[in-house]
Amino acid sequence: MNMTDEEAFATGDTLMLRACGIDKTFTLHQQGGARIHALAGVSLEVKRGECIVLAGASGAGKSALLRCMYGNYLATAGSIAVRDDSRPARYVSLTQATPHDIIRLRTTTLGYVSQFLRAIPRVSSLDLVAEPLITRGVDEDEARDRACALLERLNVPRRLWTLAPATFSGGEQQRVNIARGLIAAQPVLLLDEPTASLDAENRDVVAQLIVDARECGAAIVGIFHDSDTRERVATRIVHIDSSSLSNHDSQAGAVHTC
């Protein structure tokens, strides 16, 4: 990865996301300025049609990396760039983008599925799932039809569709969350343990949705703890190693690719 972002995005037509030398350190001002090193020198390139599974022990910084790539965490050092063909340079630097740029990038390009659904009071499951399409200008009826189809495919019982998910089981909430995260079919998908609270049957459905997205050309980075799903979806596994940072200052790189 000695190329610049300019060169990498100009020469690699399938390159969608590029992270170089990402460090993430949390400074806890409430606790005497204690510093927690979550990531050190992580670099990653993700191409169209590729599903990279992040592996590594709990606390290795896998989620932190996904969040940095979504603009939810600010990387302490390093750069993250995302394909944007509407610009002359054909990419945007996420780490230098304004909030407005990031909002736009999340609408056009970056999708993210969190570990848990952040329920919005009083909004029905169906509306929650249809909302990302409506924000993107899809006609409301069509958006609802597509939301119904996706909820159906994820085995969310029809009687729940008109209800707000606050009282649903963990697995039901997670499937609503996945539907909301995948419905807009964004070209880059960041998936933080989407299958964690699901039973085998539904894990299977989600794995198939991810494989479908990948085969349609999505560039995917995900965290999956069960080995079945991992094997089905992954085209590449990247190990993030916590031992090299272990929360004292360390310059060690932290990624091994296999």
Add this chain to the structure above:
Amino acid sequence: MNALLKASGLTKRYDGRGGCVDVDLDVYPGEVLCIVGESGSGKTTLLNALAIRTGVDSGALAYRTREGDTLDLLALNEPQKRLLSRTEWGFVHQNARDGLRRNVSAGANIGEPLMAIGARHYGRLRETASDWMTRVELDAARIDELPSAFSGGMQQRLQIARNLVTGPRLVFMDEPTAGLDVSVQARLLDLLRTLTSKLHLAAVIVTHDIGVARLLAHRLMVMKDGRVVESGLTDQVLDDPQHPYTQTLVASVLPV
């Protein structure tokens, strides 16, 4: 300028203390910006300064109109200010009573802003008022009742209808959910969220409630002692706060 509203170095002090100091901000069309901070942090002063309801000591403030003209808000005369607040803006007070006329009916409260910009057809005014009551989830059959006949949460929704009926592009809100029961708050928040997105409305909302900010805001500004200490994308500021004060604020929220 692309922004709808743009402030630079805005300062308003009271006898050399308090108020807001050197604030830069911009609001884009359709964007919801929340200003959070504790009592006395200067957020309401800032809101009043932005809405030119109070004079400022220094700084610049510009607004882009429907016609695409850029106005220097600090140079407007009173009639120009009134026109702007009737045609392009709304202002929702924390206390509904400050934003409603107590001695006229709910329907008249909604119809009045339209009459102020020239609407005269009684039947149509009444129809519009009734339609807006339904949109803010009030029973349209109560159109002739006085505001005092409605509960606090209902009065707040009535105030919102009165502010949105003229189709403003930018709405200022001062703690719109404070003082309401939690269940009533949720309903109001859902309503605000739906209305801002459906009407492509820009809003500047002052709140001390982080939950309100997370639900409604695209962007967040954190104020302390009159200054902006941190700003950014709402989820980034709340999930990865950088400033010591923001970290304290986020850590003080009780988990549900």
